Amino acid sequence: MSIKAAKASDRTGEADLHGRPAVTMRRRGACPALAAPMATGDGFLVRLRPAGSALTLSQFASLARSAAAHGNGILEITARGNLQIRGLRAETVGQLVADIDVAGITVPDGPAIETSPLHGIDPEEISNPAAMEMALRSTLHDLLASPRLAPKLSLIVDGGGAFGLSALSADIRIVAQSGADWLVAINGDGEAAMPVAIGSAEAAISAVGEILRLLATLGQGRRARDIDPALLRTRFPAMDGIRSIPPRAAGMPLAGSHRLEDGKTILGVRPEFGQMRSSDLIALLDLAQARGATAVRLAPGRGFFLVGLPADTVPAMQIAAAGHGFAAQPGENSEHIAACAGAGGCGSALYETRTLARRFIATAPALFDGSLTLHLSGCAKGCAHARPALTLTGSAEGYGLILNGLAADLPDERIAGGQIDFAIERLARTIEDNKDAGESTAACLTRLGATGVSKALRQE
Template identity: 85%
Template sequence: MSMQTAKASDRTGEADLHGRSAAEIRRRGACPALAAPMPTGDGLLVRLRPAGGALTPSQFASLARSAAAQGNGILEITARGNLQIRGLRAETVGQLAADVDAAGITVSDGPAIETSPLHGIDPEEISDPAAMEMALRSTLRDQLASPQLAPKLSLVVDGGGSFGLSALSADIRVVAQSHTDWLVAINGDGETAMPIAIGPAEVAISAVGEILSLMAILGQGRRARDIDPALLRARFPAMDGMQFIPSRAAAMPLAGSHRLEDGKTIIGVSPEFGQMRASDLIALLDLAKARGATAIRLAPGRGFFLIGLSADTVPAMQIAAARHGFSIQPGDNTEHIAACAGAGACGSAFYETRTLARQLIAAAPALFDGSLTLHLSGCAKGCAHARPALTLTGSAEGYGLILNGLAADLPDERVSGGRIDFAIERLARAIEDNKDAGESTAACLKRLGATGVSKALRQE
């Protein structure tokens, strides 16, 4: 679609291009695309997915410059590999859209279709997901554009390869089985989704069209999980007992240097805590371009791959990435922290999330065994993480600690602002003292429960 058509209204209280009121745009579950940015504590947020999740270094740098000029200069990559730009105002969204157009960045109409990030360059790829995405959008154009579909309808096209998408849950999954055949499954990830059809591309596309029709008939906002199983079996009588190849788990971590079978070297980086400042991103991209990088691929897991670098440039690029706030090795503790923009960048936040994150990494290593996510939310809105986690919510009185919940949930314990470091250190010590052999941090916290955690925090 042409981004220049995505103009924001002059006042955030007015309807958007599609006649949706501000209340509708703000509703939980809405997708903050350019035509309908989402109000947040630090201004308007726009989420976009470039075609194929791919950008050139110049395009990505242009987008970062626009984010600095039109927003607050903070960009994020989501857990699903989509790009978010924060701190926009109603009067600047239109200029951001124009900048996207001027950079030659294509953003497809309709719901995002997530594809394997290394599509077309991974020698282990079974079949081309980018070609399947194009075929789906071309054949099912009207259905994908239906206003009856849920705003956050999720579609995944997994071509296999070293960085598969088995961990991503989706309403509809299209997974390569061979060079010619595709599996269509619904409502789940690579292990839990229900297979409904298998066959050549035209069979898979037809099955996706059937599922879209069923969801549209159910009514706006309904998802694949809402389809009656009996109706599914009537539409897809061959689904029971279907023989298929399960989605393979990603063999390649995101962060790090990776050498593909054909000799190509790629670098995966993750912004610390999922956020990057435009100035840091531009500096990294300018250096990557000078060193020969030809493309950027956004990836699930809040990061991206740099494509086209020669092996001898990798050490210097990784040093530069780390200097600009990017994780360059798998297992970095920052991967297990979801932090919002925080005080200084967001007017709603009560504390500096990134500063506290670094303090906690140093003071409470027991929290970071990979079994849980620590969600640092500057206020009760919970912009950075919409799923249950070990959460610290900021408030005027201090912090709310939620063992396994959302930022808006009632805290299991309240901690005054000046004592948060001591409280977290006590919590980490309680975990170390109480953890059974082989037990994870998440399991230990669950066993301790609110009573045990409260007792630990109150000990002097």
């Protein structure tokens, strides 16, 4: 967003009882952007997406220092590659915005437009999504700024390449088909989204504009899933005849060293469970800069890429990253865990999620075959993961275990606080004893069901 606009809009014009400027509050479910921070158990939270998901190392370090100065020093990268800064106070939000301005970080107005993280440097890329994003924002500026659009409206521009975005769901997808043509689809990931238009960049932008107008007409807060298919066909009569290129599965894991076809080396790193302390991030960035890294690209999957490292420096950087709490090797079990800030990081949390996550990794390795996500939520809000998962929710009585659901769902089994270690071990043993040859952990748990898992957990 325009930083000046953010400075103006982070105040309501009123002051609180202590004479501090009041911060505009948003309901839960809205997007906690710079202009509308969200109250959480550890203060205010803001979420931002730099233009193109790109930062210099010095800009990223400046954000980390600002997070320490004005918040609680904790930064997070979300599953969609957005950056969150936690623990802000009403009087420090404006100071954070000022620091972002000084650092020269551009945070565009309106809904986030997610682009392929390696845009412009991936030789396998079909077309440059950054240029498409700029064209969308320029041509559709007024529509994208409409207050009638849902705060969490999501747009994806996928240029293809080694790290594509086919696994991410979105309201509107703009996907490169060739150097000249783009596909526009709505409501879903690369497989499920419904194609509505295909053609030149200009035709794609026009189609996106039509969809935005439809959403604004339907009423405030509506999403692409709310558009009547019959109405959609009146606006896009050729949609049923569209033949698009099948989406390509992501060919590159986030964490680890990757050499692109043109010889460039990038290092993907993931903060443990998506969360990092300012001091650790600054130390990692200082080391990366000293070894020749030139840029950072935030990426879906709760991590980022370091760009520009000479290949011979990567092994030492991977070791250094691990020492600062970052996974820099593919296949680490922590990538299958979504954990919120937890007790000590959030006043709403009822247990230390990260401590328990490490216990799961050590005691229940059978869970981490890649077939499911383990969601550790300190309370029933479920901030860290919005999709069904194997979920452990904190409660006043202990824990609630949900086999395939959200943190707010009714637990399939309740676990007393002092029994959690026993429950973890019992769950791991149940999977090991009951998994058929070739069966995934997720399939095994589904087959056992709530009755089978509950029975196993209650055995002495």
